[in-house]
Amino acid sequence: MTIDISQFFQVFFDEAEELLAEKERLLLAVDIASPDPEDLNAIFRTAHSIKGGSSTFGLNDMTEVTHFLESLLDRIRKGEMALTAEHVDAFLAAKDILKMQLDGHRNGAHVDQDAVANVRMMLQELSQDVVPVAAPPAPSFVQSAIKANVSTGGRRYRIEMPHVEQRDVNALTAELGLLGRVSVMPLPGERHAITVTTHESLEDIIAICSFVLNPDDLKIFEAPALTPEQQIIEDRERAKVEDDMGYGFFDPIDAPTQEQSEEERGYGFFQPIEHIRATAGIVAPAGNSAASAAPVQQVRAEPSETGEPAEKKAVAKKDDKHAAAESSSIRVSIEKVDQLINLIGELVITQAMIEQRSDALDPMVHERLLNSVSQLTRNTRDLQEAVMSIRMMPMDFVFSRFPRMVRDLAAKLGKKVDFITNGAATELDKGLIERIVDPLTHLVRNSIDHGIEMPEARAAAGKTEAGRLFLSAGHQGGNIVIEVSDDGAGLNRERILAKALQNGLPVNDNMSDADVWQLIFAPGFSTAETVTDVSGRGVGMDVVKRNIMAMGGSVDIRSAKGFGTTISISLPLTLAILDGMSIRCGEEVYILPLGFVVESLQPAPDDIKEISGRGPVIKVRGEYLPLIPLYQMFDITPRFTNPCEGIVVILESDGRKAGLFVDDLVGQQQVVVKNLESNYRKVTGISGATILGDGGVSLILDVTALMRSSRQLADDAIFS
Structure with missing residues (x-):
């Protein structure tokens, strides 16, 4: 019988990506001077889990990297090496390599084998450069204890077990391996002895053993410290146990010979990985043929006497809370x-x-x-x-991407930056979450490169050497507001105006600060004196604004010279449902997104003026606004051609206002947005469609596009 395990690949890919993200978060938060043992153990467990999973699916390239990573982490968490910034950098580099390999196996992306080899060599060199550090003295649990050898990382306990199944020995070895070094040796009568070198207490060891065996059946005593020669032999035996026992989770598999059939090689149970990739339409990652050709390991989970796998019993104690959390959620595509x-x-x-x-x-x-x-x-x-809440995801999915980027970019530029987030639990539609990542990335990079000064300049200005970068999210009415703030130098009004004038943009000295700040969103605009790989080419900010506007959002800038800059992004909570105003023009009913509507009115004849060559304008409380006749935009026959007989809806988008001339207002309602482009084709001035209560189809107006296409808005003179 052949079991198709391709369905499990995606689960492994998702879980591995989550583990890599958790590993990066822990590494960025770890206190290098005084690391918390729990944090070090958590980092080790992420590498251990990825190693076990990748080995299960035959992804040997990932297994090799995590093996070196795990070995180095093991020495550090046991106190045999002091954690340094160099270690953290190496672990982060290994995380990047594992992510690249993961993408290679999942999507067939290219894997840079030179980068993989460099990281493996770096991890190996760091693990060999052992600098013993004094371990904290462990309390004596046995009255006749022999003095512990600190250089071996703790006390050594020998556990002699009665005869048990091999799978129980494997499970117990794996669980005790989380406490320290473990070695297994056979005893007469098909029994085994496990030696554990650990800083943990004897009570912890007994508690773990009790999940598999009756503590009364065990013989536990403290073993003498090893000589350096004995330590080397034990390390070799320990490595052999890991390889032969499938890292403590899987039964050993004999190396297949050429004479063995596919059934004997395990392919009768699991399909070869290359066949799974071919079925799923995934090509082998470039430059990674060795890993691609690796067979999938055979896994056999035999039930214990209670009907549960022994492995599950062994890890039950530590994973009770984790299992409870997992049982409360499911993965849904x-x-x-x-x-x-x-x-x-x-x-x-x-x-x-x-x-x-x-x-x-x-x-x-x-x-x-x-x-x-x-x-x-x-x-x-x-x-x-x-149902809509199912698509809502916390902003932490976005925020968690930035600590690493801020750390690396600040180090590259020689700056010190404290990154602070607020409102990570604020929820936003998944579709918007994915689309907001790139704009936020560009804004954060700009704040570090252009906003926050060098440490010397900050000290001279009376500031702390480390600049502060804030990323926050919160609800404001029916929208979510995301802000990127820094306490840097702020925007330079004179430099922006000079650069705008140089680029041929219409500017004058009487422009308000808000209008000047908006100039940085012009295409090709940059005040950087030199072009670097970080910024300075003048591309990005205009794309940022265009992408945010495409999501129905808006961008606002507040800045004070010497005190910093805040860029505020306002987005709708979801793109699937819309609060709209129904308007009628001729026989057609359109939907206006309510977020763009300021007010509606019926103008007096004196409020309507005609500007030669530019069309009509409407005077609203002393301000002249362009008037957009909707019937002219869509070439339909209206009921009224005189604005004084119809209704003018005042709209605001991108800081500009305009009046939309329609026949009548129908009402206000919440509509379900349907994608018009995928069902028909893209129509200028239309962002989507919806079905009304009478069964008719109503088009949703793209306010931003309508105002952009209005010829009056192309000339700033009308606002002067």
């Missing part, structure tokens, strides 16, 4: 979530149709039916909110 959201959208539309048709019924005659419709409306709204 985003395609299934999107399908569910689409179905709920259809349900909302159907409910709106029922509600609209029931409005014509006599409430006295059909009271019970109308009550049922009202109940359906409430339940549908609650269901819609519950």
Whole structure:
């Protein structure tokens, strides 16, 4: 029987990526001068877990890197080496290599084998450069204890076990390996003895053994310290145990001979990895043929007497809380979530149709039916909110990407930066989460490169040498506001104006600061004196603004010279549902996103002016705004051509205001957004479509595009 394990590959890829992210977070937070043993153990466990998983699936290239990484981490966590900044840099570099290898196996991406070899060599050299450090004295648990040898990393305990199954020996060896060095040797009568070198207490060892054996059946005593020659022999035996026993989790597999059949090699149980990749349509990563050709290890989880795998019993103590957390959540593909959201959208539309048709019924005659419709409306709204919350993800998914980037970029530029985040639990739609990463990355890089000064300049200005960079998120009305702030030098108004004038942009000395700050979003604008690989080419900020505007958001800048800069991004919580205003023009009904609407009014004749060659404008409280006749934009026949007979809706986008001339206002409602481009084609001035309660299709206006296409807005003179 052949089991298709391709379905498990994605689970391993996802979990490995999470472990790598957790490893990076722990490394960036670790106190190098005085590391917390729990943090070191947690970092070690991430490497150990990736090593076990990659070995299971035959990803030998990842197994080799994590083996060197794990060995070095093991020495550090046992106090045999002092943690240094060089170690942290090496561990972060190894994390990058593992991520590259992971992407290679998942997507067939190129893997730089030279970079892999360099990191492996670096880890190996660091692990050989052992600098013994004094370990804290361990308390005496046995009255006749022999003095511990500090250089071996703690006390040595010998555990003699009765006859047990080999799988139980493997499981117990793996679990005790988390406490320190472990070696196994056979005893007469098919028994085994496990030697543990650890700083942990004897009670901890007994507690772990009790998951597999009765403590009364064990013989535990403290063993004398090893000589250096004996230590070398034990290290070799320990490495052999790891290889032969599948790192403590899997039964040993004999090396296949050429005469063995595929069934004998284990391929009758698991498919070869190259066959799995071919079935999944994943090509082997470039430059990684050796790893690609590795067979998948055979895994056999035999039930114990209680019907559970012995491995599960062995790790039960440490993983109780973790298992409880896992049992409260499940992995669901985003395609299934999107399908569910689409179905709920259809349900909302159907409910709106029922509600609209029931409005014509006599409430006295059909009271019970109308009550049922009202109940359906409430339940549908609650269901819609519950389903939409599934797509909501905390901003921590975005924020967690930046500590490493800030650390590396600050070191590259010779600056000191304290990175502070706030509001990481604030939730945003997954679609927006993915699209906001690149704009935020550019803003954070700009703050470090252009905003925060060099330590000497900050000290001369009376500031701390380390600049502070803030990244925060929070709700504001129906939007989420993300801010990138720094306490650096702030924007230089004179330099920006000079550069804008040099680029041919229309500027004058009477411009407000807010208008001057917006100039940095112009294409090709940069005040950097030199071009570097960090910035200075004048590309990026205009793309940042364009991407944010495409998400229905806006960008605002506040800056004070010498005190810092804050860039504020406002985004809708989701793109799937929209609060809109229904407007009518001729026989057509359109939806205006409510976030762009300032007010609506019916102008007086004296408020409408015509500017030669530029079209009409409307005067609103002393300010002249461009007037956009919607019927002209879409070439439809309106009911009114005189703005004084219709309605003008004042819109605001990107700091600009304009009046939209329509026939009538229909109402305000929440609509489910349907993608028009994927179902039809892209239409200028239209961002999507929705289905109304009467079953008709209504187009959603792209306010930003409409205002951009208006010829009056292209000329700043109209606002002077």
